Amino acid sequence: MxxxxxxxxxxxxxxxxxxxxxxxxxxxxxxxxxxxxGLHVMARDEEGWCVALDSARMCCSCYETRPEVCRRFAMAGPYCLEVRADYSERTRQGIPLRLY
Ligand code: SF4
Ligand code: SF4
Incomplete structure (x- = not known):
């Protein structure tokens, strides 16, 4: 992010x-x-968001040491636009947002 x-x-x-x-x-x-x-990953809360997300301020609470994959994630890049579109569609359809 x-x-x-x-x-x-x-x-x-x-x-x-x-x-x-x-x-x-x-x-x-x-x-x-x-x-x-078998992979070392960021933990997520029960609603699916990364536990490092400061939901009150909507920012990364470990921004200075955020993972490399987060540093490479390009705002407005293809993947960003894809996940935003998917999220909007699920929200519009009332599909639960739980990941697993
Ligand atoms: S930028 Fe990465 S580490 Fe920070 S809250 Fe988002 S997913 Fe988690
Ligand atoms: S999905 Fe894209 S616009 Fe939304 S927080 Fe991540 S980088 Fe920013």
Whole structure:
């Protein structure tokens, strides 16, 4: 997730619902991580959002040490637009947003 960017400011941080696979060089606080299918990933809360998301301020609480995959996620890039469209459609249809 980008921080303080115009498009992100009108978004529910839906990229922070995606599975974030951690790399060996990532320095995220360990208590924010877990193991999923044998991979070291960011943990998510029961509604599917990354536990590092500060939902009150809608920003990343570990922004300075956020994972590499988050740093590479391009606001308004194809994947950003895809997850936003999917989220909007699910919300419009009333489809539960739980991931698993
Ligand atoms: S999905 Fe895109 S617009 Fe929304 S927070 Fe993530 S990068 Fe920003
Ligand atoms: S680490 Fe930060 S930027 Fe990455 S998914 Fe979690 S809240 Fe979003």
């Amino acid at each position: 980008e921080n303080q960017a115009p498009l992100c400011g009108r978004c529910d941080a839906v990229c922070c619902r995606l599975t974030v696979v951690l790399q060996p060089e990532d320095r995220v606080p360990l208590h924010m991580t877990t193991t999923q299918d």
